[in-house]
Each structure stands twice: as C-alpha cells, then as structure tokens.
Amino acid sequence: MKIIRSKSFTAERAWGALDIANMGGITTRLHWTDQPYKWHVNDGEEVFAVLDGRVEMRYREADVEHSTVLETGDVFFASVGAEHVAHPLGEARILVIERAGSV
Structure with a gap:
C-alpha cells in the first residue's frame, strides 16, 4: 500500500521520478520538472496526466507542429x-504511465 502526496514531491533534477508501480511491464511514475523534456517518440502508448502546474504539450501530426496547454487535471494520450x-x-508534477524503459 502506498499513499503519495504528489503536491509535495520534488526531485533533485528536472524530470526526476518516483517509481510508483510496475504492473506487468507498464510503469506508473510521478515526475517533477521545471524544464522542458526532449522531442521523442515512445515505443508504446503513453498516458500523461498533469497533477500540479501547467504544461505546454507540443506534438507533430503529418509533419505539422501543434501546441496545447495542459492544466492541472488534464490528460494527454500519445499513441x-x-x-x-x-x-x-x-514547476509541474506529472503522472506518466507507459511501457517500462520507454524514453
């Protein structure tokens, strides 16, 4: 059993994470960050939920870049x-659910 108070979680570096669970190769991790990540493509699906803060999510579809701002409580699904x-x-705290070892 775990109870995690996400609003109080911080990491020593941007995108530092607290591993919450690994369920059959699918990980659930809580990330803290105040810096952008890098452009990437996951090797599987990803669920990205903003628990605290705001995040500008940029994504490309058919070589066209799009952008949206995710508010606290918003969820982004990357196929x-x-x-x-x-x-x-x-600062933002983000719950990420994805295949273990994904970028």
Whole structure:
C-alpha cells in the first residue's frame, strides 16, 4: 500500500521520478520538472496526466507542429509513433504511465 502526496514531491533534477508501480511491464511514475523534456517518440502508448502546474504539450501530426496547454487535471494520450515534447510552465508534477524503459 502506498499513499503519495504528489503536491509535495520534488526531485533533485528536472524530470526526476518516483517509481510508483510496475504492473506487468507498464510503469506508473510521478515526475517533477521545471524544464522542458526532449522531442521523442515512445515505443508504446503513453498516458500523461498533469497533477500540479501547467504544461505546454507540443506534438507533430503529418509533419505539422501543434501546441496545447495542459492544466492541472488534464490528460494527454500519445499513441504509438506520436512525436511530442512537454514544456512545463513553471514547476509541474506529472503522472506518466507507459511501457517500462520507454524514453
């Protein structure tokens, strides 16, 4: 049993994570960041839920770049092959569910 107070979680570096669970190769991790990630394509699907803060999510579809701001409580789903990058607007805490070892 675990109870995690996400609002109080911080990491020593941007995108540092607390591993919450590994369920049959699917990980659930809580990330803290105040810096952008990098453009990437996951090797599987990804669920990205903003628990605290705001995040500008940039993604490409048919070589066209799009952007949306995710508020606290918003969820972004990246399907297989979806190129994307997260840019926090200040500090953010994000729950990420994805295949273990994914980028």
